[in-house]
Every structure is written in C-alpha cells, then in structure tokens.
Amino acid sequence: MDVAMRAETVTLTGHGGDRIEGYLAQPVGDGQPPAGGVVVIHHMPGYDDWSKEVTRRFAFHGYPALCPNLYSREAPGASPDDAAATARAAGGVPDERLVGDVAGAMETLKALEVCNGKAATIGYCSGGRQSLLAACSLPLDAAVDCYGAFVLNTPPEGAPLSVRPLGDRVKDLHCPLLGLFGADDQFPAPDEVAQLEKLLAGAGKDFEFHSYEGAGHAFFCTDRPAYRPEAAVDGWNKIWDFFGRHLS
Amino acid sequence: MCTYQTEQLPVRGSGKGxxxxxxxxxxxxxxxHPVHAPDxxxxxxxxxxPELGPSARVALELDGASARALAEAISRALGRTPDGLLEGATSSQGE
Structure with missing residues (x-):
C-alpha cells in the first residue's frame, strides 16, 4: 500500500514547556484509516538525515511519526554532528527531560486527525534505552527498543553521560515491548539482553526479543558500515507486525 | 557499539573550523561510530x-592505527622540543 505523506520540521512543546524542534511525517489523503502515532527517539549521533528517513518510513506505512530533536536546547540550529558533540560533552540528555520531550511528542501526535489516539515509541542506540524509559513512565500503547545499552548495566567508570540503569523501573512497564538486538553488539552485550529478558519475564511483562547473528550495534543504520541488510529487513518486518497488532 | 566513555579536558589554542x-x-x-569515516x-x-556555540568545532575521526601513530608523533615532536619553548610567555588570544 503506497501512502502519500507530508513531512516537515515543526515546533512542539517539550519538557518544562520548552519549545523544541521536531520532524513530523504524516499520511495525507482520503481513504487512509487513522493509525497510532510513533515517537521516533533518535540515536546518540543525533537528529540526523537517517533519523528523518526513519520517521518518513513510518508515515509511508500509515503511521504518523514525530522525531523530537533531543538536542534542541544545547544546539539550536546546529548541524546534527555538531549538536551531538555538544550534547556528549554536556553529559547527554537527562532522563527527566527525555520523558517530558517524548510526552510532548506523543501529545502532538495524538492531536493529529490521522492519529487514532494510540501512540508508541521506537528508539535506536541511546534511544533504545530511552524508549524503554518512556514506556515505564508514559501511557503508551507499545514500545520498541533497538539495541539500547545501559538498561541494566551501569555506564563505565568516568562516563560523563547522565544515564542510570533502569532495572528498578521495569516493574512500571505497562505496554508491550519489542526488543531488537545484534548478537555481536557489546553495548548492549548479549548477556545484558538476556538479563533484561529474564527480568521482564519474571515481572510478567508482555515482550518479545529478537537477536540477530552477524549483526552488531546500529545494524538498522543504512548510512553506516554497521548496516546489516538481513537483520534490518527482518527487524522492520517485526516492527510492522508489532505495530499492526498494537497501534491499529 | 556506542561507547559512553569520553575523555574530556580543557585545552588552549586555536583551530580552524x-x-x-x-x-x-x-x-x-x-x-x-564515526559520522563520516568509512569504519x-x-x-x-x-x-x-562552547562559548561560541556548537558549530565552533574541529572534528577528527581516525582509524586505530592512525590515532596511535598521531599520538606517538605528538609525543615525539614534544620530546624534541627544547625545554620551556612551549611553556613560555603567552599573549592574549582573540576569538
């Protein structure tokens, strides 16, 4: 099914009432049934072209999608790589602010005519952990964690980023979770993924995890050498199946 | 992998951006992961x-061998420098 779409830079209200930048892609045209919205949480390299491609891909498949620029405050108007360098040097995105920004993006999506009132998150790299964090904090209908690190493990000694493990938050997860990981990844390594799986199962949560042999971190990134087509194509199919069940 | 390990230090000098x-x-x-290098x-x-904003940045992405060779070359160059040459009087620096 081909879907016409409109994609544009927008301003949305994020954490603390701050006005932040975002990239919105939504289906347009008659005959398209409303669907749940997808908040795309960009990877650590920032609000870059690839993240915007991912956002458009959801709209192409019928889901309105919004990627908030999580580095809007530190680096308004800067190129994505300069913004990412600034955010890294500043210690990354605080968890509380992330949740507020995702909440703002979720509300923006829910207000769209093409949205059926449901919402999900999907996050890549650092955004994978943040997607799970959002799902433990906000009334979402589904969440996808793509190779998020430090969900359970503590960041290395001296790491300046303000991230902390989320093990104690897993009990608050109240929506289905899809996890997609690379078996060759070191952050998160397979043992951390296995521990999270055990924790979720023990807590009786609704989740499904898939780990791909021959794939490492960032295997979805088509513009990087880490791209693994076989894992990415299957991963996208898992996402369409998952959202088809939870966002329709 | 995306490592969260970052060395950060104050420096003084100039760069061309x-x-x-x-x-x-x-x-x-x-x-x-690099933004541009094919590795x-x-x-x-x-x-x-930081005072000049995010775009005031000189960025390098080097493969492991290059990074080590560069670090060694810096050490060699500094090792051959007469004592005091780089620690001498400084002038104020415009921005």
Missing amino acids: ASGWFAVREATVYVD LHTLNIDLRN
Whole structure:
C-alpha cells in the first residue's frame, strides 16, 4: 500500500514547556484509516538525515511519526554532528527531560486527525534505552527498543553521560515491548539482553526479543558500515507486525 | 557499539573550523561510530569552544592505527622540543 505523506520540521512543546524542534511525517489523503502515532527517539549521533528517513518510513506505512530533536536546547540550529558533540560533552540528555520531550511528542501526535489516539515509541542506540524509559513512565500503547545499552548495566567508570540503569523501573512497564538486538553488539552485550529478558519475564511483562547473528550495534543504520541488510529487513518486518497488532 | 566513555579536558589554542579560525577551549576524545569515516568505529576528537556555540568545532575521526601513530608523533615532536619553548610567555588570544 503506497501512502502519500507530508513531512516537515515543526515546533512542539517539550519538557518544562520548552519549545523544541521536531520532524513530523504524516499520511495525507482520503481513504487512509487513522493509525497510532510513533515517537521516533533518535540515536546518540543525533537528529540526523537517517533519523528523518526513519520517521518518513513510518508515515509511508500509515503511521504518523514525530522525531523530537533531543538536542534542541544545547544546539539550536546546529548541524546534527555538531549538536551531538555538544550534547556528549554536556553529559547527554537527562532522563527527566527525555520523558517530558517524548510526552510532548506523543501529545502532538495524538492531536493529529490521522492519529487514532494510540501512540508508541521506537528508539535506536541511546534511544533504545530511552524508549524503554518512556514506556515505564508514559501511557503508551507499545514500545520498541533497538539495541539500547545501559538498561541494566551501569555506564563505565568516568562516563560523563547522565544515564542510570533502569532495572528498578521495569516493574512500571505497562505496554508491550519489542526488543531488537545484534548478537555481536557489546553495548548492549548479549548477556545484558538476556538479563533484561529474564527480568521482564519474571515481572510478567508482555515482550518479545529478537537477536540477530552477524549483526552488531546500529545494524538498522543504512548510512553506516554497521548496516546489516538481513537483520534490518527482518527487524522492520517485526516492527510492522508489532505495530499492526498494537497501534491499529 | 556506542561507547559512553569520553575523555574530556580543557585545552588552549586555536583551530580552524567551517567559519575560520577560533580559540579552542575544550577537547573530547572517545571511541565510537564515526559520522563520516568509512569504519565501524573510530577514535574521535572534538576540539570545541562552547562559548561560541556548537558549530565552533574541529572534528577528527581516525582509524586505530592512525590515532596511535598521531599520538606517538605528538609525543615525539614534544620530546624534541627544547625545554620551556612551549611553556613560555603567552599573549592574549582573540576569538
């Protein structure tokens, strides 16, 4: 099914009432049934072209999608790589602010005519952990964690980023979770993924995890050498199946 | 992998960025995915001046062998420098 779409830079209200930048892609045209919205949480390299491609891909498949620029405050108007360098040097995105920004993006999506009132998150790299964090904090209908690190493990000694493990938050997860990981990844390594799986199962949560042999971190990134087509194509199919069940 | 390990240090000197020369005040050094270099991981160095904004940045992405060779070359060059030459009187630096 081909879907016409409109994609544009927008301003949305994020954490603390701050006005932040975002990239919105939504289906347009008659005959398209409303669907749940997808908040795309960009990877650590920032609000870059690839993240915007991912956002458009959801709209192409019928889901309105919004990627908030999580580095809007530190680096308004800067190129994505300069913004990412600034955010890294500043210690990354605080968890509380992330949740507020995702909440703002979720509300923006829910207000769209093409949205059926449901919402999900999907996050890549650092955004994978943040997607799970959002799902433990906000009334979402589904969440996808793509190779998020430090969900359970503590960041290395001296790491300046303000991230902390989320093990104690897993009990608050109240929506289905899809996890997609690379078996060759070191952050998160397979043992951390296995521990999270055990924790979720023990807590009786609704989740499904898939780990791909021959794939490492960032295997979805088509513009990087880490791209693994076989894992990415299957991963996208898992996402369409998952959202088809939870966002329709 | 995206490592969260970042070395950060104050520096003093100048770098040439997209808008010309500027005073650099901070360096970050880390191993992570590059933005541009055709490698899975690189040793990345950002020389920045936060006061001038995010675009005041000189960025390097080097493969492991290059990074080590560069570090050794810097050490060799410094080792051959007469005592006091680089620690002498300084002048104020414009931005």
